[in-house]
Amino acid sequence: MHSIALPVPRQVKKKNQSGIPFRIALEEITCVFPIVSNRTEKIQLQPSDRISLQSASDETIITLFQGGEKEVYRLLVDRYQERVRNLLYSIFHEQDFIADLAQDVFIKAYQALPYFRFESSFYTWLYRIAVNKSRDELRRRKLRRFFSFQALDEGVAQELEFKMSTPPENRDAHEIVSMGLKLLPEKFRTAIILKDIEGLSYEEIADVMQCELGTVKSRLSRGRTMLRKAVKPLLEEVTE
Amino acid sequence: MKTLSQNEKSELLSRFVDGQVSDEERKTVEQLSASDNAVKQELQELWRLQTLLAASAKLKPDIGFATRLAAMLNDQRREEENLLPVPRKYFPGLIAVGSVAMLFIAIAFFPKRASMSRVFVLQSQAVKEVVDNNFMKSAILPLFTSVNRDQALQFALFGSVPIDDKNNASLNVDDQAERGYRIEVTKAKTPRRKTLTVEDLMAEVQPTRNQREAIDSILDLTRGRIQSSILFGDGDFVAVDPELPRLNKALVGNIASCLTEKQQTRFEKLLKLHNCTNLAHFTRTRAAQLPAMTRGLARASRSQQFMVITPETLVFANIAVDFDAISRQIEAQEQMRKVVLERRDRFIERALRAVATNDAPRGLPNLDEMPDIFRIDVQPNLDSPSAPLAKSVRPGVRGKPGFGGFHFQVTAGGAENQMMHIQVFNPSMTHSQMNSRGDSETVDPQILVRRLRIQRAKLDSLLRAIQE
Secondary structure: OOOOOOOOOHHHHHHHHOOOOHHHHHHHHHHHOOOOOOOOOOOOOOHHHHHHHOOOOHHHHHHHHHOOOHHHHHHHHHHHHHHHHHHHHHHHOOHHHHHHHHHHHHHHHHHHHHHOOOOOOHHHHHHHHHHHHHHHHHHHHHHHHHHOOOOOOOHHHHHHHHHHHOOHHHOOHHHHHHHHHHHOOHHHHHHHHHHHHOOOOHHHHHHHHOOOHHHHHHHHHHHHHHHHHHHHHHHHHHHO | OOOOOHHHHHHHHHHHHHOOOOHHHHHHHHHHHHHOHHHHHHHHHHHHHHHHHHOOOOOOOOOOHHHHHHHHHHHHHHHHHHHOOOOHHHHHHHHHHHHHHHHHHHHHHHHHHHHHHHHHHHHHHHHHHHHHHHHHOOOEEEOOOOOOHHHHHHHHHHOEEEEEOOOOEEEEEEOOOOOOEEEEEEEOOOOOOOOOOHHHHHHHHOOOHHHHHHHHHHHHHHHHHHHOOEEEEOOOEEEEOOOOOHHHHHHHHHHHHHOOHHHHHHHHHHHHHOOOHHHHHOOOOOOOOHHHHHHHHHHHHOOOEEEEEOOOOEEEEEEOOOHHHHHHHHHHOHHHHHHHHHHHHHHHHHHHHHHHHHHOOOOOOOHHHOOEEEEEEEEEOOOOOOOOOOOOOOHHHHOOOOOOOEEEEEEOOOHHHOOOEEEEEEOOEOHHHHOOOOOOOEEOHHHHHHHHHHHHHHHHHHHHHHHO
16 A cells, blocks of 8 residues: 555644654555555545545544645534534524524534644534524524614513413423523623533633633633523413 | 710610620620610610511512523523624634734734835825825915903903914904005014003903993904904915904903993993003993894804905905814814814915015015015095995995995005005906906805916916016
8 A cells, every 4th residue: 555645734743742643544544545645745535435435534534625635524514514514503593594504514614624733623614603603693693673663583581471371281391492502691601502402511601702711611611500490380370 | 884875885786786796895795784764775786687587578489490491591602602703612623723814914013014004104194195185285274373351351452362472473453553454464573562451451441241241242252253263275275254343342342332331431431541552442331232243243243255365366255164173173182172273383484485576586585584574455435426434344335326435455575565465346347357357246155266276377477477
């Protein structure tokens, strides 16, 4: 087997020194391209390689992407689109709008991926982009509501009111919690979604939300207290 | 066990349900839960919430998502490529060629860098000169640029406004002259008397909030009026609003009419205490409505008729200048303010020299010793038997039949250089005739400047012919 000259970013080398399993990634790549000749030109993927890449790690795919093989990006999209869409859905609860926002997230990630420095895992990095995008969107909505002089987005309050007015037997505990979640301020809501729905660790949440670990703990605690108080009467009715 | 606050307890429980507690903390939570029902219930609620959230509705997989995204990315890439003038693959080559070209240009110009920087310096100087010569030169500028409320009050009470502290120069309007009034710009040798500030006035009369606002707006109107009353321009002319002396009276009267009877008494006492020269204007009036008073002041400030004085001539002219715009510009631009102040200083000196040269051809007097920069005395024309003892020069009055007109005596340069101008206006010789133009014509400032220059040139040539 010939050795291949992969365009490895400097950051990867650094990471490798600090213990990230770069060797494994390299081995994976050499397995992916078994018939590659003594090459220094751009990597050309064969159809069979693509199949092998399905099981490649995120780091491997990103390294290939940064080496000029832009088509591998689709693998990352396939891998994470559902999680990103669900994250955004948990934040906004608007199915139609989520598709556009998720596309924006992946376009932004595509543009920024050449500069990805392997300092965090890809999915926390992608979540960070998604959270920032949703923050922008929430800010935009707030502004629009401010400048329109009437609450265009009164949906939340109205919906909760609707839930309250519907007979208890028709209410669903999941829906009540989701609606209560939507009423929380953005920073508390995002922390709870990342922890309880997406199952991220405290450290990963701190990375996504770009804040300290202590802040994550406090946001989770305060958010849960607020949510608990908001939905408690409704949940009691459902239980009864 | 340490007593925990409610917040600490909540955070501990929150971490507990996440499994992020130490052994010791776990024991604490278990103890709390066993002993405190509220804690137990909170824990149960937290677990329930967590379970409900974890099982919250998920979206169905979107099969076409990646394809749509790929199409969008392709469109975007194509758009970017269409925007570029050359294919992207030539970029590295183009950048390399460009860098080499820049290097050559830099090397070629390196020995001449001194001359190049000189070109830039000369160009910027040239631009500055063009602005100075063409834009600023023919401009008519106000002599006062930043009169504050205190100065406006001082003017109302003492008839004096300082032009600047550096030269101790001030504008004095004396309406107490026997049969006329005097406007003078003076360089006082002695320090000015102690001034009466707005705060002193307020402390004495103790106005209500409304009264205070009324007085402030009257003072603001007066500030604007003073600033627009005396103009100067290139070609050594000064333009004075002949209505200026009426301002004192209007101001003192208006302030008094804002006050109650008791306050008026205190105000009068204050004026006496400070030996106000314009005490005569103080008359006890009934409190007036503010709009009526300010309307009167505003109307007075709309006058556009000015006495335009040069070393050779005295004419009346309507000068239409947008003072608000000029003031705004001057206030907004530090550079502009500097230029105006420089030009004002130059003007004062130049006017003084011109006057002194004309009047004292044997040699320039020592400028520092001159007490007056210029003075305008306006007196009714006593030659006419029907002359009224009017104290003001108003365009309407001048046109009345049987009115004998006024003497205008403009003096500059102190006692040695008296009698600069003596001009008589009467109904048969109006300013329009003097100007050989139509009556009540509004003169464009630039045309006025040009006209004055022509007059001056004519007089210069006449003077030379006489001397020869």
